[in-house]
Amino acid sequence: MSFIDADPEKQGSNDNVASTGSSENVIPREASPRPIHGWKWAIAYASMISTTFLFALDNTIVADIHPVILDLFDEVSLLPWIGVGLALGTMCVLPWGKAYGVFNVKYVYLFNIALFEIGSAVCGAAPNMTALVVGCVIAGVGGSGMYSGTLSFVAMLTSLKERPVYMAGSTVIWGIGSVLGPVVGGAFADSSATWRWAFYINLPIGAVFAPSYLFLVPSVDPQSSKSWAEKCRRIDWIMMTMFLAGSASLVMAITSAARCVLLVVCIVLARYHPGMDKDNRLYPAHFFKRPILVNLQLQMFLVSGIVLAMTYYIPLFFQFIRGDGALDAGIRLLPFIISMVVFAMGNGALMPKLPYILPWHLFGSALVVAGTALLYTADLSTSNAKIYGYCILVGAGSGCYALAGFAVVQSLVPLKDISNAVGAMAISQDLGMVIFLAMAGSIYQNLTLQKVTQAMPALSAADITNLVAGTSSRTYQALSGEERDLVTPQITDAMKNVWWFFLVAGILSFVLTLGLGRTRLKGANAAEGELESCD
Known part of the structure; x- marks a missing residue:
């Protein structure tokens, strides 16, 4: 299928199409590759990124409501699986990416929206922790499909020149959703609406955009000549x-x-x-032969893991060092997320004009290293301004290259491999989220268990696990002022090891950046997968 606009006035002449030398690969230059324009495209694009917003919101909304959920269900062993379950469901992003390259993109997209909303409803109505985790996994499966679908639509319906701008728009919406997640979650947890509306909120938002999903989002079939059976054999x-x-x-x-x-x-x-x-x-083996693709996937894995895990541990850090409630702690996350969004927007706007890969990753990873190293030094006596500054360094650094890889890899592969490249980057992103959340959680809980046990031997392991979930937990609220003063330094000291984990990941990202070489992307050659070395 060619993605050149069928509208002659929009398409222009055949000169707007450049062949890569293969009958399969058609590279759009300046012509618009989408069938709708104007207000219809604006609304369709807004509806697409609304799913990105909902997915981002779900990724961080549970960061501040763990203690409330734990107090209700009292199933300590399953508590970490609320966040991990959602992230684990997103592992389907690679299969979904493959499906988008084979089946009708719109139909797969609509299926995933429905799946995400069902998962959200299950979470909101969950009678126990097991049902909540199952709902999170379902929402993660559908959410990853929505996210991959939006990226696939942007890749198929935009030209190479405008694609970074639309990718940046998706980045901004992701950032807004990530910012609002802890704040919205904390607000619901502290209100009469209860934490359940942290999940129910997805339903009315999805309903508002439903007409656009159904009637305005274009129908794109990348293999329209294939039968259903032939398509299934390609999976x-x-x-x-x-x-x-x-x-x-x-x-x-x-x-x-x-x-x-x-x-x-x-x-x-x-x-x-x-x-x-x-x-x-499912994963194209020939990508292993492209070191730059492997490098960019590793970079995505590392920076995405740092970003998501930071959204969980920054509010938690402030809860213990400043005694914040869920809402206030979520607001403390704003400097980190806003700086990431601003720099991601700058990256999306400037990348077409400054198409060098190395500077973005080098500068960004250096800031991440500096910020996480400074966070490692933070303690109870560190001022809020300094901690905000450290968080801004990490946010700005990650924003420089956290999502840039999606646009970069699309310009490094032939048109037929774009969906595979997007899927490979998306799964690297989700793997980073899952592994970093699980590892950071393991580090935090194991070390706090050791340190708090030494400080207060009378507390059971279950009580300590409940305690370290946050300051609104039942165990923490039951402590006296003196007891809180005793355990808080132990908890924040254990959290230093989480910052150390992020620091090591940042250093590894910086080292990998050196392997990108002096490579630049230029014009249509980039879309053909050709690289130019900068002298």
Whole structure:
């Protein structure tokens, strides 16, 4: 399928199309590749990024409501799975990315919107912690499909020149959703509406945009000439099953290395899968032969993990060092998120004019290293202004390159591989979120258990787990002022190790940046996957 606009007035002449030398690859230059324009496109794009907003909101909205949920259900062992369950569901982003390259994009997109709303309803109505976790997983599966669908639509319906701007728009909306998540969650938790509306809120927002989803979002079928059976044969079902099982094993492997067997099998299948043509594999094996693609995926993995985990631990840090409630702690996150959004917008606006890969990643990762290193030094006596400054460094640094990779990889591969490239970056992003949340949670809970036990031996392990969930937890509220003064330094000291974990990840990102070389993207050549070396 060619994505050149069918409208002759918008399409222009055939000179607007440049061939890559293959009958399969048609590269749009200045012509608009979408069938709708003006107000219809504006509303359609707004509805697409509304799903990005909802997904981003869900990723951070639970950051401040853990204590309230724990007090209601009192199932300590499942508490970490609220955040991890949502992130684990997003592992479906790679299969969804493949599906968007095979089936009608609009139909897959609508299915995922429905799935996300169902998951949100299950979460809001959950009678116990198990149901809540299941709802989070369902919402994660649907949310990842919505997110991947928006990226696929932007890739298919925008020209190479305008794509970074639309990607930046998606970044801004993601940032707004991420900012509002902890604030909205904290507000609901502290109000008569209760925490359940932190999930129910997705339903009316989805209903408002439903007419646009149904009637304005264009229908795009990348393989319209193929039958349903032929399309199904192009999906790597074996690899998909092993990948999802391996992803779940990866999270559990953090506490038990023996459970990593399925992940190893998954990696081997990705490289040597004999049962599927290489062009139709869930993860295209030929990407392994492009070091720059692998590097960019690793960068995405690291920076995305840092960003999401920071949105959980910055509010928690302020709860203990300043005694903030859920709402106030969520507001404290604003400097971090706003700085990330501003720099991500700058990246999206300037990337077409300054198309060098290295400076963005080098400068951004250096700021992340500086910010996390300074956070490691923060304690109870550190002023709010300094902590905000440290958070701004991390936010600005991550904004420089957190989502830039999506636009970059699309310009490094042929048109037929764009959906695969988007899927590969999206799964790197989600893997980072899942693993960093799980590892940071493991570090935080294990160390706080040790340190608080030494300070207050009378507290049980269950009480300590409840305590470290936040200052609104039942156990923390039951402590006297002297007891709070005793445990708070232990908790914040344990949190230093979380900042140390982020620092190591930032250093690794900086080191990987040096492998990007002096590479630049230029014009249509970028869309053909050709790179130019800067002398």
